Structure formats: structure tokens, C-alpha cells
Amino acid sequence: MTTAAITTRTRAVPAAAKRPGLPGTLRSELTKILSVRSTYWTLLAFVAASIAWAVLDCAGIASHGVGPSFNAAEASLTGQVALGELIIVVLGALVITSEYSTGMIRTSLAVMPRRSVLYAAKAITFAAVTLTISLVTSFIAFFVGQAILSGKHYNTTLTQPGVLRAVLLSAAIATVFGLFAYGAGAIIRNTAGAISAILGFIFLIPLLAQALPNAWFADLQRWLPGGGALEPIARSTPPIDGHLFSAWGEFAVFSSYAAVLLAVGAWLFIRRDA
Amino acid sequence: MIEARGLTKRYGDKLAVDDLSFTVRPGWVTGFLGPNGAGKTTTMRMILGLDRPTAGSVTVNGKPFAESYSAMREVGALLDAKAVHGGRSAYKHLLCLAETNAIPRRRVDEVIGIVGLEDVAGKRSKGFSLGMSQRLGIAAALLGDPDVLMFDEPVNGLDPEGIRWIRLLMRSLAAEGRTVFVSSHLMSEMENTADHLIVIGRGTLIADCPVAEFTADGTTLATTVKTPDDQRLAAAVTAAGGSLEQDAGQELTVRGLSAEQVGELARDHGILLHYLAPARVSLEEAFMELTADSVEYQAKTGAKQ
Numbered sequence: 001m002t003t004a005a006i007t008t009r010t011r012a013v014p015a016a017a018k019r020p021g022l023p024g025t026l027r028s029e030l031t032k033i034l035s036v037r038s039t040y041w042t043l044l045a046f047v048a049a050s051i052a053w054a055v056l057d058c059a060g061i062a063s064h065g066v067g068p069s070f071n072a073a074e075a076s077l078t079g080q081v082a083l084g085e086l087i088i089v090v091l092g093a094l095v096i097t098s099e100y101s102t103g104m105i106r107t108s109l110a111v112m113p114r115r116s117v118l119y120a121a122k123a124i125t126f127a128a129v130t131l132t133i134s135l136v137t138s139f140i141a142f143f144v145g146q147a148i149l150s151g152k153h154y155n156t157t158l159t160q161p162g163v164l165r166a167v168l169l170s171a172a173i174a175t176v177f178g179l180f181a182y183g184a185g186a187i188i189r190n191t192a193g194a195i196s197a198i199l200g201f202i203f204l205i206p207l208l209a210q211a212l213p214n215a216w217f218a219d220l221q222r223w224l225p226g227g228g229a230l231e232p233i234a235r236s237t238p239p240i241d242g243h244l245f246s247a248w249g250e251f252a253v254f255s256s257y258a259a260v261l262l263a264v265g266a267w268l269f270i271r272r273d274a
Numbered sequence: 275m276i277e278a279r280g281l282t283k284r285y286g287d288k289l290a291v292d293d294l295s296f297t298v299r300p301g302w303v304t305g306f307l308g309p310n311g312a313g314k315t316t317t318m319r320m321i322l323g324l325d326r327p328t329a330g331s332v333t334v335n336g337k338p339f340a341e342s343y344s345a346m347r348e349v350g351a352l353l354d355a356k357a358v359h360g361g362r363s364a365y366k367h368l369l370c371l372a373e374t375n376a377i378p379r380r381r382v383d384e385v386i387g388i389v390g391l392e393d394v395a396g397k398r399s400k401g402f403s404l405g406m407s408q409r410l411g412i413a414a415a416l417l418g419d420p421d422v423l424m425f426d427e428p429v430n431g432l433d434p435e436g437i438r439w440i441r442l443l444m445r446s447l448a449a450e451g452r453t454v455f456v457s458s459h460l461m462s463e464m465e466n467t468a469d470h471l472i473v474i475g476r477g478t479l480i481a482d483c484p485v486a487e488f489t490a491d492g493t494t495l496a497t498t499v500k501t502p503d504d505q506r507l508a509a510a511v512t513a514a515g516g517s518l519e520q521d522a523g524q525e526l527t528v529r530g531l532s533a534e535q536v537g538e539l540a541r542d543h544g545i546l547l548h549y550l551a552p553a554r555v556s557l558e559e560a561f562m563e564l565t566a567d568s569v570e571y572q573a574k575t576g577a578k579q
Contacts, residue, residue: 009450012384012419013377016344020375028373035366036359103357106324107414110351112374113323113340273325 025117029125033095039129042091046084046174047137053079054141058148065152069240072156073163076145077170077234080137085177085226086199088130092181093194095126096265100189105274115270123182123262130178134171142167162236162247169233169251176251177202180258186265201257202226218243222250225257275300275453276321276422280330283316283477290316292477293330298455298470300421303448305468305485306457307561313477314457315353318426322351334422346375346418353426355407360400364391364410367399372417385413404431412440422453429463441467461561473561497528497536500549510543511536527553 033039054076061075099105112118142158149155158164180202185194206224209217222229222244232239232247244250276298283291291313298304308314319325321332323340334342334349342348358367368382386395389409394402399410408428415423425444429437444467448454458464464471464485471488473481481488501507504526508518516530528536533552540547 013347013381013417016347016376020344020346024374024376028370031366031370031373032359032362035363035370036361038361098359102359103354104359106319106322106353106357107371108374109324110322110349110353111346111371111414111418113342113345115340271326273319 020112021114021117022121025112025121026125028112029121030129033125033129036098038094038098039091042087042094043129043133046087046091047133047140049087050080050084050134050137051141051144053083054145055148058145061154062148062152066154070154071235071237072146072149072154073142073166073236074231074234075149076142077138077166080134080141080170080174081230081234084134084137084174085202088134088174088178089181089195089198090191091130092126092178093185093191093198095122096182096185097189097191097194101191109274116266119186119266119269123179126182127175127179131171131175134174135168137174138167138171156236160236165247166234166236169247173230173233173251173254176255176258180261183258183261183263183265186269187261223253225254229253275336276332276334276424276455277336278317278321278330278332281317281320281327281332282329283313283320283325284328290477291320291327294474294477294479295330296472296479296482298422298453298472300453301448301451302469303444303454303456303467304470304472305464306455306472306474307461307464308457308459308474308480310459312459312474314459314474315426316477317474318351318353318424318455318457321424322349322353344375344418346371346377346420348418348420349422349424350415350418350420351424351426352408352411352415352428353424355404355411355431358399358407358410361398363396364399364402364413365395367410368413368417371414375418377417381417381419385416388416389413405433405436408432408436408440412443420452423447423455425454425456427457427459429458429460437463496553497531497533498549498551498553499526499528499536499547500524501526501540501545501547503545506543507540507545510539510545514539525549 057075057078061070099108108118109115146155146157156163158167181194181198184197185191188194188197202225206221206226206228209220209224212220221241228241229244229250231241232244232250235247238246245253278297279295281291281294282289294313294317306314306317316325320327321334321339323338331338339345339349362370365382365386368385369379372379372382386392389412391406391409391413394406399407402410408431412425412428415425423444428440432440444454444456448469456467468485470484471481472479473488498521499507504520507526511518511528511531514531514535516528516535518526518528521527531539533550537547537550539545540550
């Protein structure tokens with residue numbers, strides 16, 4: 001038994017035309033995200049919460065009248081920015097932590113051992129799905145809210161300065177929030193842990209910062225992740241708080257935090273034992 | 275072909291795999307044996323690149339697995355049947371795996387047919403029995419029609435029919451010229467399946483030999499005899515190329531000759547035998563004997579700490 005008989009077998013699967021990489025893995029990740037119920041539940045909750053907030057907020061304004069800081073776009077979009085984010089982080093974390101909790105990560109890496117490809121494909125797929133849904137949500141929340149406000153002629157339109165920007169950025173910020181959670185999920189590898197870490201980071205840090213002397217807080221506030229710093233994003237007019245950056249500025253600050261977390265997550269994802 | 279050279283994995287101060295070198299060749303079913311905790315799964319994880327070796331290297335078809343051109347066409351692995359997202363249907367699970375390597379959809383249907391999961395393919399795998407999960411895992415391993423197949427304890431949780439099915443499957447995969455590497459802590463399982471054995475204990479290599487050699491090694495050709503004329507029997511056995519040793523009491527153990535040969539020898543020399551029986555040691559016992567050392571070693575070091 002020195003040599004084994006080796007027969008030439010016919011291949012049941014055609015050879016790969018090119019080395020499997022990002023395109024196939026993106027398809028795979030899309031199949032993954034669309035084939036589990038948790039995706040539909042979280043997205044449904046996100047859409048419902050964002051639109052419900054817009055309806056309640058605008059209906060309240062329509063019946064009680066407007067205050068000095070009133071901004072019609074913000075009334076429609078705050079729900080998505082303030083509440084929707086809390087829901088979308090769940091999906092962002094789950095996309096990667098569920099692979100660890102179920103053990104699926106070992107199967108995923110056994111079929112796609114190029115880890116950077118898998119990590120990128122997951123992030124891109126999640127971002128694409130979330131951005132699509134949150135853009136639709138953003139526009140629905142905007143139009144529904146403005147329809148309610150129009151009864152008192154408080155409403156605005158997409159053609160007014162800064163309004164389209166607020167609608168688009170509100171959707172983008174929800175997506176970035178999700179990516180934030182994805183990065184944390186890659187680092188912590190545990191759903192509850194990742195979500196807690198994100199919420200702690202976004203809410204606790206601004207809260208603790210308020211304990212600082214007022215002058216310091218005013219200087220620091222614009223650099224903080226979340227909290228009041230997110231406010232300008234949903235507004236069509238410049239921020240009321242003069243210490244904050246503009247909408248784009250605050251969006252850039254927040255996205256930078258997310259980018260750092262994603263990069264750390266990637267580094268660990270590639271290096272650590274699965 | 276899988277080649278491990280000086281493969282070592284350390285978790286903290288525990289050495290899970292210690293300087294392991296072996297080659298798994300195509301066309302054979304190679305059994306990977308060892309007691310629980312011997313380092314079998316860790317070794318397989320390193321082959322797949324899930325764990326990074328502390329030292330040494332392992333290649334699949336000459337390259338580290340992560341550098342393979344199309345991973346699924348090179349290696350199909352079933353490490354843990356429950357390592358799937360339970361909320362996903364069996365079909366979607368296989369589809370999402372196939373898509374990564376541009377494997378056509380029809381192949382997904384094909385492998386579902388091969389493992390006999392047609393009736394439950396649309397169901398979420400959460401409700402699957404361990405046996406069904408094993409079949410799903412095997413379907414995933416077969417998707418890419420790979421040259422190398424690796425199964426970690428594949429018969430766990432299978433009923434006798436399932437065990438028979440997987441044994442035949444592994445044999446046929448090897449007969450097609452593939453490399454089949456299958457781990458087990460059950461020697462009896464390997465006796466009927468494997469051509470070649472790699473035995474490890476405490477992360478180190480204990481044996482690397484054909485199954486036949488493993489059982490033959492001082493075992494199958496042993497015969498227990500009782501005779502009032504042991505002097506003459508000893509002379510006859512030695513002349514015939516065997517050896518004879520005195521056991522406790524009146525029993526003698528003859529090595530190097532079969533029971534039939536000993537009986538014929540006794541008749542030819544007119545030696546009276548009171549008892550004659552082949553002392554065939556099973557693969558299981560040979561395995562226990564070999565790994566006993568590594569288990570003892572474990573107990574000793576445990577006591578020192």
C-alpha cells in the first residue's frame with residue numbers, strides 16, 4: 001500500500017473564472033442578511049419608530065404651536081436620528097456578533113479565508129441595506145411630518161435651503177451609527193456587549209462631559225460622539241448652539257469615530273483566532 | 275494533500291498542539307485519532323487558518339489554506355455541525371456559502387440531494403436534530419467538490435444507519451482520489467473506515483501508520499497457549515520464527531505466529547496443548563495502550579501544578 005489508486009474524476013463544479021473575492025462575498029452577505037428574521041424585525045422597528053416619532057412630534061407642534069427653535073425639517077427627522085439609531089445599532093452589531101454566537105464565523109472563514117474580504121463585504125452589505133431603508137424612511141418621515149404641519153402652514157419643502165441635506169444626512173447618520181456598532185461587534189464579539197459599549201460611548205460620554213466646567217464643555221461638545229452634537233444633522237438651519245459645528249461638520253466628527261472603530265475591528269478580525 | 279510541519283499551538287500556558295508533523299495523502303481515508311482534548315480540533319482549525327499556529331506551518335495542496343485560489347474547491351470541512359445560524363434555512367445557508375466561491379445554484383440542490391435533506395431544505399436549521407445538522411454540514415463541505423475533505427467527529431449524534439452512510443461516503447470520496455481526513459476519539463469507528471491512522475495524545479504524535487500495521491503491531495499475531503511441555507513448544511516456535519514468553523500462571527504467549535500455525539506446529543511435534551486461543555487485541559485496545567502514556571502524563575503534570 002505504498003501508492004493509492006488515484007482516478008481522474010469529473011468535476012461537479014466548474015472551475016472559478018477568477019479568484020473568489022469581494023463580488024461573490026457581497027452576494028453571500030446579502031443572502032445572509034436577508035435570510036434571517038432578526039433583520040426584518042429590526043428594520044421594521046426602525047422604520048416604525050422613526051415615522052411614529054415624526055407623526056407625534058409634528059402633530060404636537062401642529063396643535064400647540066411653534067417655539068423659537070422650531071425647525072420644520074427637524075420635527076420630521078429627529079425620530080430617525082434620536083430613536084432610530086438605538087434600533088439600528090442592534091442590527092449593525094448582530095451582523096457580526098451573530099456569527100460568533102452561532103459559530104457560523106468558522107464556516108464563513110472556511111469558505112472565505114481572506115478575512116479582509118469577509119469583513120469588508122459584511123460592512124458594505126449592512127451599510128447598503130441600512131442606507132436604502134433609512135433613505136426611504138427619511139423621505140417618508142419628512143413627507144408625512146410636513147403633511148401634518150401643513151395644516152398650520154408650518155411646513156417646509158425639499159427645495160428650501162438645507163432641507164434636502166437634512167433628509168439625506170439623517171439617513172446617512174443612521175447608517176454610520178450601524179457601522180459604529182459593527183466595528184464594536186467585531187471587537188467585542190458579543191451582541192449585548194457591543195450594543196452596551198456603543199450606547200455607553202454615545203450617551204454616557206456626552207453626559208459625563210456635562211460635569212465639566214461650562215467653558216470646557218462648550219469647547220468639547222462639538223467633538224463628542226452623539227448627544228446634542230447630532231442635533232444639527234436633522235436641522236435645515238445652522239445649529240442653535242453656537243459651539244457646535246455645522247451639520248456636515250458634526251457628521252464628519254461622528255463618522256471619524258466610526259471609522260476608527262471600524263479600523264480597529266478590522267485589525268482584530270484579521271489577526272485574532274476565530 | 276495536507277502537510278503539517280512542526281505545528282504548535284499554545285493557549286496561554288497550555289500547549290494544545292506540540293510540534294506535530296504529518297502528511298495526509300490523497301486516495302486514502304486518514305483517521306485522526308486521540309482522546310478528547312488531544313488537540314485534534316485545534317489542529318484542524320489551524321489547517322483551515324481559523325487559528326494561527328504559535329510555531330510551525332501547515333499547507334493544503336502545497337499552500338497555506340488562506341492563500342488557496344478557491345477555498346471551497348480545495349477544502350471542504352465540517353468542524354462543528356452546530357456552527358450555523360439557526361435562523362437561516364438549510365437552503366439559504368448552503369446558498370450563502372456557495373455564493374462566496376461562485377459555485378452555481380444547481381450545486382446547492384445537488385448536495386442537498388446527496389445528503390438527503392430535500393424535505394427540510396426550506397426549514398430553519400434551528401429545529402434540526404444533530405444527525406440532520408451533521409448532514410447539512412457534510413453538504414456544505416461537498417459544495418465545492420473539493421480535493422480535500424476534513425471531518426471533525428462526523429459520526430457524533432448519528433444513528434447506526436447514518437454512521438454506515440457516512441462511512442461509505444468517506445470511502446467513496448477517497449476512492450475518487452480525494453484526501454479524506456477524519457477525526458475521532460473512537461477507535462472502533464476508524465477500524466472500518468480508515469486506511470491510515472494518525473494518532474495523537476496531549477498534542478504530540480503517537481503513531482502515523484497504516485491501520486493494518488497499527489493492529490498488527492504486537493497484537494494480532496499473539497496467541498495464548500497452555501501446554502505441559504513448554505520447553506519443546508518454545509523450541510518449535512523459535513525454530514518456526516516466532517517467540518514465546520511466559521505469562522503469569524501457566525499461560526504462554528506466542529508472538530509472530532498465528533493460532534493456526536501454533537496448532538499445526540504442536541501437532542507436527544506431537545506436543546500436547548491444553549488451550550489455544552488467538553489473543554487478538556482490537557484496535558481499541560491498541561489505541562488505549564498507546565494513548566495511556568499520554569493520559570498518565572497528563573495526570574502527573576496535573577498533580578505537580
